[in-house]
Amino acid sequence: MKLLNVDSVSGAKDKLSHYFADLSLDHEEIDTCASLGRVAAADIISPVPLPEFQRATVDGYALHAKDTFGVSDSLPVFLELIGKVEMGEVTQLTVSSEQAVYVPTGGMIPKGADAMVMLEYVEQMDTGTIAVHRPSAPGENVIMRGEDLKEGTCIIKKGRRIKPSDIGALAGAGIARIKVFEKIRVAVISTGDEIVDPFGSVPLGKIRDINTYALANMVTEAGGIVTFKGVLADDFQGLKDQLLSLLPDNHILIISGGSSVGQKDVTAQVIDSLGPPGVFVHGVAVKPGKPTIIGRAGDTALFGLPGHPVSAIIIFKIFIETLMNQMTCHKGRENISLMAIADANIHAAPGKETYQPVLIEKEDGHNLAKPIHGKSGAISLMTRADGYVRIEQNKEGIKKGEIVQVTLL
Amino acid sequence: MKLLNVDSVSGAKDKLSHYFADLSLDHEEIDTCASLGRVAAADIISPVPLPEFQRATVDGYALHAKDTFGVSDSLPVFLELIGKVEMGEVTQLTVSSEQAVYVPTGGMIPKGADAMVMLEYVEQMDTGTIAVHRPSAPGENVIMRGEDLKEGTCIIKKGRRIKPSDIGALAGAGIARIKVFEKIRVAVISTGDEIVDPFGSVPLGKIRDINTYALANMVTEAGGIVTFKGVLADDFQGLKDQLLSLLPDNHILIISGGSSVGQKDVTAQVIDSLGPPGVFVHGVAVKPGKPTIIGRAGDTALFGLPGHPVSAIIIFKIFIETLMNQMTCHKGRENISLMAIADANIHAAPGKETYQPVLIEKEDGHNLAKPIHGKSGAISLMTRADGYVRIEQNKEGIKKGEIVQVTLL
Known part of the structure; x- marks a missing residue:
């Protein structure tokens, strides 16, 4: 066994990022509708401008803003009402100076018009004339073509965990399928001769398994998928055989427990026996969680976590969640505390x-x-x-x- | 149609809590392992103390603390080593004064002993004698029976959304199944003649449906289940028929869109036509989101949300998430901002x-x-x-x- 010094947390994180820099995840293309919580594997670019045409954001009249400059309740301007835009329809109308067209919210702004005045500031004098009592500025109550999103703009950056409003934006741009990182595959193991399945009968002296259940659900919450969950005895060969069988199909193996001196050695020795580089962090200057072990075998990351639940949960947050975020280029919400x-x-x-x-x-x-x-x-x-x-x-x-x-x- | 004044946000929330006070959810019993994110429907009480026996939290020797008072490196105390506790096994040993027993982390503390001294402060003199170099206080390095959770203590309060560490605690207490609230059933509808399915072809003048997709995923994130998702035309009878068919099977119907004057009326009129009490909030003094409608028909809550995505998303957070939390007695993370x-x-x-x-x-x-x-x-x-x-x-x-x-x- 190699002799290793206790690392500081930042030292251990540096090693984590160094030793696992080449670990990569496959991409998969999935329906946008099923992407909540998944992590984008590439920048997603809008193929269209949003909106695709100039739209009204209020009910009212499309007109030339300059026709309304200086108007007021006592000094309205009279404009010729030349027609109406139907909701959801293309309009062929063109608005010239001193003309206006009725447009409902969301309706297309006819050519020529550069502003909308709200219904409530307009009085209809007769079928062909309106009086406008309020000035409006160019662009007022109008959303321009591409004002929300320009064509070719990045909507979702690589590494972003998809939120509900992101799915709304992708729908708005007509993007039906997106590339995401495959889910990180994780096996969660508790070791210790005293640890037993929590839902069976528990002889006095034995302890119900807490860590497997807490950690497996942390994996799920962090966006991973738990492929295996179980309690193993503290036996070198048994543990080694089990880990060897889990290596090919998992990105991460978590072994918690083994917090007594004899057990701690077994976890580290087994990880070292799986092939290079083996254990590269053995003990971290952190409270709680000092007996933390981090190693690698093949393309799989291995973590030996303390048996105490509080320590195991905190070490998961510090190191395993960090690695999962690193693998998906996800910034996490670390910058938001x-x-x-x-x-x-x-x-x-x-x-x-x-x-x-x-x-x-x-x-x-x-x-x-x-x-x-x-x-x-x-x-x-x-x-x-x-x-x-x-x-x-x-x-x-x-x-x-x-x-x-x-x-x- | 009733004439209704615009409510303040707090006024509308008061009405929400009043009009929906009797809406209740069924309970279901599910596996603890499948309960992540679900909301507890009753207080969950531990049937056992945790731990169930007095345990060592370090590797070392169980002894009488008072035997070590005043000892130091230069003045150790010599104790008779009477045996060893095996991990996960019941011990029959009893420690008298001036005796000690080896106990691994997690092992059972033998009768008589009231403290553990860590391995590193002890020197083994011969097979039957140890020298202790460090004093220890009563209770030191020992976790008492029930110290973590007393028998009969509430582990999880009604209304709590289950977290990974909660599942760990439930496993630790051997609780295999728990009562949770059924998932809140929600239908999400966009209305508007201009709104079309986002992933089909979109004629100019039409707009891709954003809200259904953003809101449905907000429902999922808030722990609800989306039973129906779709775009409907702004037609009184068509909308009414659809809502009538959705009422029996849903706790909440969300109708977004209809933000133009004519459309707004249709949503409110349809809700009023479904039976008493109908619409009780029609307009809220909030920006964005003024044209918000809230009503009730039978045992279903109905929300008319503005068509603008930002407004719809914020109104969902303010009112619908509040109602969902109210129905599950969940405090939300409102107190954490x-x-x-x-x-x-x-x-x-x-x-x-x-x-x-x-x-x-x-x-x-x-x-x-x-x-x-x-x-x-x-x-x-x-x-x-x-x-x-x-x-x-x-x-x-x-x-x-x-x-x-x-x-x-």
Whole structure:
């Protein structure tokens, strides 16, 4: 076994990005309608301008804006009403100066007109004449061809996770199918002779498997697909055989547990036995989560996570979600975190980057971050937490009243 | 048709909560493993304490804490090593004063012992004796029976949307199935003679349907199920027949479009024709989204949304998501919003509650909220927005540099 030093979190992230830089995902073309939450594998360009023709954004009259300059209630302008645009129909009308045409919201603006005046500022004098009581500026109440999206503009950037409004925009541009990254395939394993299936009978001394269930659902939430989920004994050969059979079909294998000294060695030794480069992070200066292992075999990333649920969940957020985002070129919502005011002093672990679970409460329109304490084996800590606060490795801690950034869980 | 005044947003929300107070959802029992994102229909109580026995949180020796008081590297205490606990096994050992037992992480603490001292602070002198170099306090490195969750404690409160760590906690307590609310059934309709299926051929003058696609995916994201999606013409009888056929099987019908004067009337008239109480909100003092209609027929909620995509999306967030949360007793993440600094002045519409789409950028560790402007027909505004800022009805606007709350989209 190689001797490895404990890495800082940023050091481990650098190695992650270096060792997995060439891991790539296949692309697949899917229906736009089925793309919610998927990640775009290429920039998506609009083949058409949006809208495709100049449209009214209000009910009213299309006219020459300059005809209305200076008009008012007491000094209206009279225009010749030459016709009406039917909703959804092409109009052949042309509006000359001192003329107007009725256009409903969404209707096509006839040639010549450069503004719409709203219905409520117009009085119809007779079938062929209107009085306009309000001036309008060129472009007012009109959406120009391509004003929303120009033809050839990028609608969705590569790496974006598709939101509902994105699907609306793709529909608006008539794009029926899009290229997305295949879902990242992940196997989630708990090890430990004491860990048993949670829904069967549990002899005293055994512990129900928590991590497989929490981690598998984190994979799903992060957009991955769980191909295998199970508890394995802490046996070198058994674990090795299982991992070997999972390698070809998975991008990521997560092995949690093995938090006792003997078990920790088995996970690292098995990863090292699968082929180069093996384990390249063995221990991270982070609290909680120090006994974290990261390695690679073939084109598969392997993570050995601590057995304590809180540690496993936080390490997943720090490293595995980061890798999943890296593989899909997705920026994540890392650049969006919640600002809150620390409601109590938060202590940092000396020499370690510290992740403190917090609850968010609102007070006088501000977010308060309340640290939640408990042993890292306590899953109830995570069900109560809204997120966590990160304290850098060399910071002493956070004082009550300081503004902190909360990453939501 | 009844004459109705324009409501304020809070007035309309009060009506929403009043008129729909009795709408209820059925419960269904599902596998815990399949419950991610579902909403708990009842408090979920742990039938067991977690952990079920006193466990070690480190590798080391179980002992009487008081035996170690005052010890140090230069003044260790010698204890009789009486045995070892096997991982996952029940131990029959009892630790008396001046005795110790080896216990691996997660292993059962033998009777009598009240603390663990970590392996690294202990020297094994011979097979029957250890020297302890570090004092430990009672309870140190031990997780007590029920310390994580007491038997009979509520793990998940009614109305909670199930997160990955919740599934972990439920697994930890051995709860295989849980009661959740049935998914809210929603039909999404676009109306307008100009609106056509976005993926077919589009004659000039027609507009591709955006709203159905954006809104249907918002329903999915909010945990509902879309039972019907389609474009209907603006014809009173046709729309009425379609809505009548959708009423029995849906909790919510969303009709968007019909933003021109004539079309708006059709939607309201059709809702009124379906039976009492009919339309009870007809126009809201909000920007964007003024021509919003809310009504009820039988046990179904009906929403008439503006045709402009930005308006439709924001009105969905304000009213429909609120109703969906109300029906599932879910608090939503309304109490968690993002604090940011306004990067520019934001103008409010006089006499209206204003919702301004914003982009979030990070600068010097702070979130900047950059207002994005554009016409409310422009879907690209929403694809660029990370969220929106709400300005109350009687506030003049927001000044650059003010701290604002951003609701994420």
